[in-house]
Amino acid sequence: MKFIIQIIISTLAVLITSYLLPGVHIANNSFLTALIVAVVLSFMNNVVKPIMIVLTIPVTIVSLGLFLLVINAFIILFTAKLVDGFTVDSFWWALLFSLILSLVTSILNNIQKKDNDATNNNEEF
DSSP: OHHHHHHHHHHHHHHHHHHHOTTEEEGGGOHHHHHHHHHHHHHIIIIIHHHHHHHTHHHHHHTTTTHHHHHHHHHHHHHHHHSTTEEEOSHHHHHHHHHHHHHHHHHHHHHHHHHHHHHHHHHHO
16 A cells, blocks of 8 residues: 555656656646656666666765766656656756656655654544
């Protein structure tokens, strides 16, 4: 159940972020396309990203970790190539998308967490 909630939050974050950025497009603002993007990004972040991090450890150390932002942007661009209806205009839009997506996802997770805490506190009485 927790995984499904996280995917829905990620889907909403993708929709919100694509709405905010003119360089990122989801065809017809489709919820289904955003859902597919969220699932593919989840897979890429859990499988491909750790491999890329290990392969680029020297560059990441020299750049004091800033190269991780480049890896995030490449993951967004690769996702755009894999998912029909999701396009990113350039590397810089992908970089900005990854930063804002993280921020929006964090905000939505905090809202969901506060709802769970409020529900759990009400059950105690």
